[in-house]
Amino acid sequence: MDDTGTVVAFYVLSALTIASAMGVVVVRNLIHAVVFLILSFMGVAGLYITLSADFVAVTQVLIYAGAVSVLILFAIVLTPTGDRGNQETFLRLPALLLALLVAFTLGYVAIDTDWAISDREGFQQTASVIGEALLDKYVLPFEIASVLLLVAMMGAIMLVRPESGVEGE
Amino acid sequence: MSVDLDHYLIVGAILFSVGLYLALAKRNFVGVLMGIELMFNAVNLTFVAFSRFVQSPNPLDGHVFVVFVITVAAAEAATALALAVLLYRVRNTINVDRIDLLKW
Numbered sequence: 001m002d003d004t005g006t007v008v009a010f011y012v013l014s015a016l017t018i019a020s021a022m023g024v025v026v027v028r029n030l031i032h033a034v035v036f037l038i039l040s041f042m043g044v045a046g047l048y049i050t051l052s053a054d055f056v057a058v059t060q061v062l063i064y065a066g067a068v069s070v071l072i073l074f075a076i077v078l079t080p081t082g083d084r085g086n087q088e089t090f091l092r093l094p095a096l097l098l099a100l101l102v103a104f105t106l107g108y109v110a111i112d113t114d115w116a117i118s119d120r121e122g123f124q125q126t127a128s129v130i131g132e133a134l135l136d137k138y139v140l141p142f143e144i145a146s147v148l149l150l151v152a153m154m155g156a157i158m159l160v161r162p163e164s165g166v167e168g169e
Numbered sequence: 170m171s172v173d174l175d176h177y178l179i180v181g182a183i184l185f186s187v188g189l190y191l192a193l194a195k196r197n198f199v200g201v202l203m204g205i206e207l208m209f210n211a212v213n214l215t216f217v218a219f220s221r222f223v224q225s226p227n228p229l230d231g232h233v234f235v236v237f238v239i240t241v242a243a244a245e246a247a248t249a250l251a252l253a254v255l256l257y258r259v260r261n262t263i264n265v266d267r268i269d270l271l272k273w
Binding site: 006007010014017018021022024025030033034037040041044047048050051052053055056059060063064067068071072074075076078079081085086087088089090091092094095096098099100102103106107110111115116117118120122123126129130133134138141145148149151152153155156157159160 | 171172173174175176177178179180181182183184185186187188189190191193194195196197199200202203204206207210213214217218220221222223224225227228229230232233235236237239240241242243244245246247248250251252253254255257261263265266
């Protein structure tokens, strides 16, 4: 990936993603943190596009920037007298040290390892190939995922249902 | 100047670390969940980057895996946020340092 547009897009999107993620850490209001989180998700979707992963990029925008962030907002709104702040606990310093350690370790390993790089071009189309793979090679995980989603949905409904569920009877 | 695998892996590592810090250090349960979602995103970015750059007979399998990870992450988010609402109902707080029933 040598053309100038891709390089510029990569650096801009990486800066956006990481700066927004830092914003989630720094900002003091939980609602603002969710807004920064959405921005970070959009940045990751842009990075997917620079990797010619169009289907995953669209899924990212739909599921993360759309559904998951709205779920998080709902969780904040449904806890009205709860704390709207975004403070850290007493674990702040150990967590910071551990996060820095993880970042340096992963970064060092990523640079130091000699990956088997291929010289193929970017993918032409991914959605049809992913769809065929899901219904052919990965049909069993696909079905298990649907059962998992059903169980998660039923579990979430069961958990937040009001205690007095007998009005209808 | 060119962008190759290492650049994406480093972005993924930084994003994962920020998510790890959020998940470990935030006081609000929803903040912890935001950190977990960021970690999922970092891992997915790494998957897609490997799928694009590394030799493989089926390079798009990485994308399929990312689709499954997103599915499981959505299920996890729904269940965890239901737990947050339930926790708020029972204890009237979602600060993780005040949920210490099992603390001796």
